[in-house]
Amino acid sequence: MSRFYPVIPAGGSGTRLWPLSRQSSPKFLHRLGADERSLMQLTLARLGPLSPPEQTYVVCGPAHKMAIAEQIPSVPPRNLVVEPAGRNSGPAIALAAAIIHARDPEAVMGSFAADHLISVGDAFRAAVRTGIEVAATGRLVTIGVPPRYAETGYGYIEIGDELGIGAALAVRSFKEKPDLVTAQEYVEDGRHLWNAGMFVGRTADLLEDVRHHAPQIYERVQRVAESWHTDNAAAREILTEVWQDMPSISIDHAIVEQVAAQGRVATVPARMGWSDMGDWDTVAELGLAEGSRLAQPRDTLLLDSPGSFATSGTGRAVTVVGVPDVVVVETDTCILVVKRSEAQRVKDAVEAWKERGRDDLL
CATH class of the missing domain: 3.90.550.10 (Spore Coat Polysaccharide Biosynthesis Protein SpsA; Chain A)
Known part of the structure; x- marks a missing residue:
């Protein structure tokens, strides 16, 4: 080699x-x-x-x-x-x-x-x-x-x-x-x-x-x-x-x-x-199937929410109750909530914030 x-x-x-x-x-x-x-x-x-x-x-x-x-x-x-x-x-x-x-x-x-x-x-x-x-x-x-x-x-x-x-x-x-x-x-x-x-x-x-x-x-x-x-x-x-x-x-x-x-x-x-870790649905599938693939806080809590996935970039607790098949992502400036079936559309949200002039979120 x-x-x-x-x-x-x-x-x-x-x-x-x-x-x-x-x-x-x-x-x-x-x-x-x-x-x-x-x-x-x-x-x-x-x-x-x-x-x-x-x-x-x-x-x-x-x-x-x-x-x-x-x-x-x-x-x-x-x-x-x-x-x-x-x-x-x-x-x-x-x-x-x-x-x-x-x-x-x-x-x-x-x-x-x-x-x-x-x-x-x-x-x-x-x-x-x-x-x-x-x-x-x-x-x-x-x-x-x-x-x-x-x-x-x-x-x-x-x-x-x-x-x-x-x-x-x-x-x-x-x-x-x-x-x-x-x-x-x-x-x-x-x-x-x-x-x-x-x-x-x-x-x-x-x-x-x-x-x-x-x-x-x-x-x-x-x-x-x-x-x-x-x-x-x-x-x-x-x-x-x-x-x-x-x-x-x-x-x-x-x-x-x-x-x-x-x-x-x-x-x-x-x-x-x-x-390719291409979207949040893929990440969620890996996390649910093989264990956590994200650095989630220990007190992240999902109750009666099958197929859902949550993570925090700040260490604050994220709780999902009675909402199946969603992804919740929390960071210091943004919160994303998206149906897993709609995960490909997250890029549309980025474009929408860009059109609003919120370059700080990009």
Whole structure:
């Protein structure tokens, strides 16, 4: 694994986990699991047996750089790649690939979000190791999750034939977030996996795909990478310059869909207890099924409220009586009460407060 370089994209503010997750303190900086560490710290620890912190890179925004550096001090400052502004995942991952490739032209990189929860670390690492082996054949490899239920909030991977390398399978196509009926069909047909948003590939292959399918991104990240390891201050100045007109596009739309159409994408299924912690309904389900996944006060009280979940960010007691299937979140400035079935609409509440000029709540 000496040439494996993990990349941890740490962007966004996690509006569906508002009011815990804010612009200044997104969800990956919070403890959302049974462990005392934040999601970011758990992500780094999970990757430790695969690659040392010195080979790990984090792509983040300027508002979170200091907090990230404090939480994961073992990652060298030069490995914190600070985007001047958010441009979606395409430029962020391409930039990391270019920087790593300039350091090690034989590198294999993996991209793993900072804000996911994985409870079976050994299964995760086994899948990544298989992915590294498959990547050596020139494929881009995703980590897929066998679906546990019909989820409309995730993308899906349609699988094909076995590749003869561990559990790796060919990818036929990627599916956008489906409606409920379609999602149920995906679960039942056994030919679809949840797309966990993780991938592994050789930097040389990845950059060649970026050069071919997204040349505007390629040219800009190459300019930054050329001096990143020799004159880092100059490289960061170039980064500020080229990011002004950098296209904003996801890595899926920039290259992955095109590479899949060429038959060069593979997937490794992994039963690793994965969750993207995407909304309060997901958090509540994990908490109810597996024990508390949030730092709740001992005197949080739920009476005759089946399926409900409550937490406090201040230590004040939260009591729910006779109200099933709700989530109550209390912080020092906000209180959220939401039906679990309406959890996806929390982001609408964030937009509504924004329209009212309440930036202090965002």
